[in-house]
Amino acid sequence: MITKIKITTEENTALEKLHYEVNARKSLLSYIITMMPKDNSYFKQYHEEYLELYKQYEKLKLNISQKYVIPAFMDKAVTWELDFDTCELIITELT
Secondary structure, eight states: OEEEEEOOHHHHHHHHHHHHHHHHHHHHHHHHHHHSOTTSHHHHHHHHHHHHHHHHHHHHHHHHIIIIIHHHHTTSOEEEEEETTTTEEEEEEOO
């Protein structure tokens, strides 16, 4: 069964921004690793940025899960994803 739950525009925008920032840093790190020595200053800079953004991203995902998913599905096994265009959590119950 699939359920959709609206979240606030602010939460949606914040998670979408972090999602793209994390993925951008990941792509830069992959490029740097393949094209430059690993111990260069670019790698260190982008790796630090990536770690900080990733922590923020995961923390916001956890907050959204605790606010919307856990109360609605208590002890059920679910997965969820956010549709950035509609501000909807798409929650799938696992059987």
